[in-house]
Amino acid sequence: MSDVDEQQSQQPIPLTKSAPAQAPAPVPVAAPVAEAEIRASDADRDRVADILREALAEGRLDPEEHAERIDAVYRAKTRGELEPLVRDVPAGTSRAAAGLPSDAASGPAGDPENLVAVFGGAVRKGRWRPRRRTHAFAVFGGVEIDLTEAVFEHREIVIQAWAVFGGVEIKVPENVSLHGSGSGVFGGVDIAEREAPDPDAPVIRVSGFGLFGGIDAKPKRGKRVKNLRS
Incomplete structure (x- = not known):
């Protein structure tokens, strides 16, 4: 071994202190939603x-x-x-x-039934079983809900209707109760309210809003629920 190599081997090795590992940043916790x-x-x-x-x-x-x-x-x-x-x-x-x-x-x-008519039509009629709640949306279109031959499984049926540049028409049997309310802006809500003489008759409740459109609910002459206690 040469003198130069011997001198280099005898030189002290500098000691360096490594930087301490940084702790991971805390994960932000979302505030609870009110x-x-x-x-x-x-x-x-x-x-x-x-x-x-x-x-x-x-x-x-x-x-x-x-x-x-x-x-x-x-x-x-x-x-x-x-x-x-x-x-x-x-x-x-x-x-x-x-x-x-x-x-x-x-x-x-219970899930409501939705009837939607956009630039078209939607019809529910014949022998069908209406749910306790129905939503009708008519936008540049028309919705027809005909309950005159429906099978009523609920004592009360609620229909929420919206007509925007369109119309919603609701037909009910003569011997059921029909109640409702609504409002309109350049439109109208026309509900022919009536109270059935039989206390066991189904009750149809309609509420609506018409914007440049109309909602019409009335009994259909000659159509009656045959068995009110079925």
Whole structure:
């Protein structure tokens, strides 16, 4: 080994201290969403509409107030927008502290049937079984709901109708009760209200909103439910 190599081997090796490993950045935790900010579901809207319908039937709301609130119900995006609509009626006041009722608390509402006509038509007639709730949307088109030959499996049928540059026509048997309300902007809602003499007769409740369109609900002459207690 040369003298140069020996001198290099005897030189001290510098000791360097490595930088300490950095701790991973904490993962940000999303803040919990307030109850009022939760997006409203169709079931949430239907439950609020049920409360308003009961308030109308009990005389706590007049038809105009009911129509305004129903319109607001189906325009609401969050549960917070729904809760004030029932805050001043008994069914809504008892549940206000917990927000809107849960599915378990209010029972299954059942999925509504949706009839949509956009630049066309939608028809429901003949021997059919209407669900407890039906939604009808007519946009530059027409919807026809004919209940004169329907099989009524529910004591009460609720129809929510919207007509925008279109029309919704609802025909019912002569011997059922027909009630409803609605409002229109350059349009109209015409409901021929009647109370059936038989207390066991089905009840059809219609609410609607017409914007440059119309909603018409009336009995069809000569058509009757044959067995009201079936």
